[in-house]
Amino acid sequence: GAGVSQSPSNKVTEKGKDVELRCDPISGHTALYWYRQSLGQGLEFLIYFQGNSAPDKSGLPSDRFSAERTGGSVSTLTIQRTQQEDSAVYLCASSLQTGKNIQYFGAGTRLSVL
């Protein structure tokens, strides 16, 4: 089927506003990951979901960041009270299961905080 879908493709917001980023994984993929790519940097892990297990939130940079995954499919990453340092590309990936299966990435959401 279709690949990992992310929306919006680009988001411009004002400092202090809340934003929601959406990720629609590949159908049947039980694992879902969020990464952040700041300008000129590699990808930084944020959070991952695997089936009904508790998510691994160890990469979230502050309590302004949260994510949920409803019905084991679509995920939303929420950033509250955005700051300029939150400006980055947010990438979502999914895989069939943890272990050796490959992570497939979406095209990301470019977030610009003015």
Place this chain on the structure above:
Amino acid sequence: AQTVTQSQPEMSVQEAETVTLSCTYDTSESDYYLFWYKQPPSRQMILVIRQEAYKQQNATENRFSVNFQKAAKSFSLKISDSQLGDAAMYFCAYRSAIGTASKLTFGTGTRLQVTL
């Protein structure tokens, strides 16, 4: 914690020539996976090649091959017969094979330019 280092911020290669991108990593684990991902301007990360640490044979995918040196913790990517479409950012990544720690740890990337 694992770290991945790519010491070449930019590389350039002429079309049809061969180029090697370097990657080193640090880990205390014995079982893990290594990846090279390509990121074109479209931003979507595309898997180029994958290596399983317990396999001594170097992975190959068409024009792409790796030189995996486990003792040296080195994982370089060789691109043969370079094409204009190979121009992109290339990221080296590590993933543990232990338990559920399946997140990818990335290097900072190498920008590859392909010239005529």
